Amino acid sequence: MAFKAYISVDMEGVSGLVHRDHVGRDGKDYEFSRRLMTLEANASIEGAFYGGADEVVVNDSHGTQRNLLPEFLDSRAQVITGSPKPQSMMAGLDDSFGAVLCVGYHARAGSQGILDHTISSQAVYDIKINGDSQGEMGLNAGIAAYYGVPIVLLTGDSTATAQAVELVPEI
Protein backbone atom coordinates (compact mmCIF):
# COMPACT_ATOMS: atom_id res chain seq x y z
CA MET A 1 0.00 0.00 0.00
CA ALA A 2 1.27 3.45 -0.88
CA PHE A 3 2.63 5.45 2.03
CA LYS A 4 1.15 8.96 1.94
CA ALA A 5 2.63 11.94 3.77
CA TYR A 6 0.61 15.04 4.54
CA ILE A 7 2.36 18.39 4.95
CA SER A 8 0.58 21.41 6.44
CA VAL A 9 2.61 24.56 5.75
CA ASP A 10 2.08 27.73 7.76
CA MET A 11 4.22 30.85 7.37
CA GLU A 12 5.01 32.49 10.75
CA GLY A 13 7.43 29.73 11.72
CA VAL A 14 9.39 29.69 8.46
CA SER A 15 13.07 30.46 9.08
CA GLY A 16 13.85 34.16 8.89
CA LEU A 17 10.26 35.43 9.05
CA VAL A 18 9.64 37.48 12.18
CA HIS A 19 7.29 40.40 11.40
CA ARG A 20 3.84 41.24 10.08
CA ASP A 21 5.57 42.74 7.04
CA HIS A 22 6.75 39.23 6.24
CA VAL A 23 3.53 37.29 6.70
CA GLY A 24 0.68 39.66 5.79
CA ARG A 25 -0.49 39.77 2.17
CA ASP A 26 -0.03 43.55 2.22
CA GLY A 27 3.31 43.36 4.02
CA LYS A 28 6.35 44.93 2.34
CA ASP A 29 8.31 41.67 2.48
CA TYR A 30 5.47 39.29 1.68
CA GLU A 31 6.71 38.20 -1.77
CA PHE A 32 10.14 37.41 -0.29
CA SER A 33 8.40 35.38 2.41
CA ARG A 34 6.39 33.36 -0.09
CA ARG A 35 9.65 32.22 -1.67
CA LEU A 36 11.09 31.14 1.69
CA MET A 37 7.84 29.35 2.57
CA THR A 38 7.90 27.50 -0.76
CA LEU A 39 11.56 26.53 -0.30
CA GLU A 40 10.80 25.21 3.19
CA ALA A 41 7.85 23.26 1.77
CA ASN A 42 10.21 21.79 -0.83
CA ALA A 43 12.69 20.75 1.86
CA SER A 44 9.92 18.93 3.72
CA ILE A 45 8.66 17.29 0.50
CA GLU A 46 12.20 16.10 -0.18
CA GLY A 47 12.45 14.79 3.38
CA ALA A 48 9.12 12.97 3.13
CA PHE A 49 10.14 11.18 -0.07
CA TYR A 50 13.57 10.44 1.38
CA GLY A 51 11.84 9.00 4.45
CA GLY A 52 9.83 6.58 2.35
CA ALA A 53 6.70 8.41 1.20
CA ASP A 54 5.21 7.31 -2.12
CA GLU A 55 2.83 10.26 -2.29
CA VAL A 56 3.03 13.71 -0.71
CA VAL A 57 0.16 16.17 -0.30
CA VAL A 58 0.96 19.76 0.70
CA ASN A 59 -1.71 22.01 2.18
CA ASP A 60 -1.19 25.77 2.11
CA SER A 61 -2.29 26.65 5.66
CA HIS A 62 -1.49 30.33 6.17
CA GLY A 63 -3.93 33.25 6.08
CA THR A 64 -5.76 33.19 2.75
CA GLN A 65 -4.13 29.78 2.19
CA ARG A 66 -2.80 30.80 -1.22
CA ASN A 67 0.79 31.71 -0.46
CA LEU A 68 2.87 28.87 -1.90
CA LEU A 69 4.31 29.59 -5.34
CA PRO A 70 3.19 26.61 -7.45
CA GLU A 71 5.80 27.25 -10.16
CA PHE A 72 8.59 26.73 -7.60
CA LEU A 73 6.96 23.92 -5.64
CA ASP A 74 8.39 20.40 -6.03
CA SER A 75 6.19 18.99 -8.81
CA ARG A 76 6.15 15.52 -7.24
CA ALA A 77 3.76 16.85 -4.56
CA GLN A 78 0.05 17.54 -4.86
CA VAL A 79 -0.93 20.94 -3.48
CA ILE A 80 -4.15 22.06 -1.80
CA THR A 81 -4.64 25.82 -1.95
CA GLY A 82 -7.25 28.49 -1.21
CA SER A 83 -9.78 29.05 1.56
CA PRO A 84 -12.15 28.47 3.19
CA LYS A 85 -11.89 24.70 3.01
CA PRO A 86 -13.10 21.86 5.28
CA GLN A 87 -10.59 21.12 8.09
CA SER A 88 -8.69 24.28 7.09
CA MET A 89 -5.01 23.64 8.00
CA MET A 90 -5.72 19.90 7.79
CA ALA A 91 -7.81 20.04 4.58
CA GLY A 92 -7.74 16.75 2.73
CA LEU A 93 -6.34 14.72 5.61
CA ASP A 94 -7.97 11.34 6.17
CA ASP A 95 -7.04 7.88 7.41
CA SER A 96 -5.30 6.98 4.14
CA PHE A 97 -2.23 8.98 5.26
CA GLY A 98 0.68 7.57 7.26
CA ALA A 99 2.24 10.74 8.64
CA VAL A 100 1.58 14.45 9.19
CA LEU A 101 4.32 17.07 9.00
CA CYS A 102 3.62 20.59 10.33
CA VAL A 103 6.02 23.06 8.72
CA GLY A 104 6.48 26.76 9.50
CA TYR A 105 4.23 26.59 12.54
CA HIS A 106 4.16 29.15 15.39
CA ALA A 107 3.51 29.17 19.13
CA ARG A 108 0.02 29.53 20.60
CA ALA A 109 -1.46 32.92 21.46
CA GLY A 110 0.14 34.72 24.37
CA SER A 111 3.10 32.39 24.77
CA GLN A 112 5.88 34.81 23.74
CA GLY A 113 6.92 32.95 20.61
CA ILE A 114 7.70 34.71 17.34
CA LEU A 115 4.40 35.92 15.81
CA ASP A 116 2.52 33.78 18.35
CA HIS A 117 -1.26 33.65 17.92
CA THR A 118 -4.06 31.13 17.60
CA ILE A 119 -6.02 31.35 14.32
CA SER A 120 -6.65 35.11 14.58
CA SER A 121 -5.08 37.51 17.06
CA GLN A 122 -8.06 39.85 16.52
CA ALA A 123 -10.58 37.19 17.49
CA VAL A 124 -8.94 34.58 19.71
CA TYR A 125 -7.21 35.17 23.04
CA ASP A 126 -6.93 31.54 24.10
CA ILE A 127 -8.42 28.13 23.34
CA LYS A 128 -8.59 25.44 25.99
CA ILE A 129 -9.21 21.76 25.39
CA ASN A 130 -9.87 19.73 28.53
CA GLY A 131 -8.46 22.63 30.53
CA ASP A 132 -5.18 22.97 28.63
CA SER A 133 -4.34 25.92 26.37
CA GLN A 134 -3.79 24.77 22.82
CA GLY A 135 -2.61 26.53 19.71
CA GLU A 136 -3.10 25.62 16.09
CA MET A 137 -0.82 22.61 16.43
CA GLY A 138 -2.99 21.33 19.29
CA LEU A 139 -6.19 21.77 17.30
CA ASN A 140 -4.67 20.11 14.24
CA ALA A 141 -3.22 17.28 16.34
CA GLY A 142 -6.79 16.52 17.40
CA ILE A 143 -7.86 16.20 13.75
CA ALA A 144 -4.84 14.02 12.94
CA ALA A 145 -5.55 11.82 15.97
CA TYR A 146 -9.20 11.49 14.88
CA TYR A 147 -7.91 9.83 11.69
CA GLY A 148 -5.22 7.90 13.55
CA VAL A 149 -2.38 9.63 11.70
CA PRO A 150 0.73 10.49 13.77
CA ILE A 151 2.33 13.94 13.66
CA VAL A 152 6.00 13.17 13.09
CA LEU A 153 7.47 16.66 12.61
CA LEU A 154 6.89 20.27 13.54
CA THR A 155 9.16 23.09 12.45
CA GLY A 156 9.03 26.60 13.86
CA ASP A 157 10.72 28.71 16.52
CA SER A 158 11.92 27.26 19.83
CA THR A 159 8.65 28.11 21.61
CA ALA A 160 6.56 26.39 18.94
CA THR A 161 8.72 23.28 18.93
CA ALA A 162 8.73 23.10 22.76
CA GLN A 163 4.91 23.21 22.72
CA ALA A 164 4.88 20.45 20.09
CA VAL A 165 7.11 18.20 22.24
CA GLU A 166 4.92 18.89 25.26
CA LEU A 167 1.83 17.71 23.39
CA VAL A 168 3.39 14.92 21.31
CA PRO A 169 6.53 13.70 23.15
CA GLU A 170 7.46 11.22 20.40
CA ILE A 171 7.34 13.87 17.64
Ligand SMILES: [Zn+2]
Ligand atom coordinates in the same frame (compact mmCIF):
# COMPACT_ATOMS: atom_id res chain seq x y z
ZN1 LIG B 1 -0.12 31.52 9.61
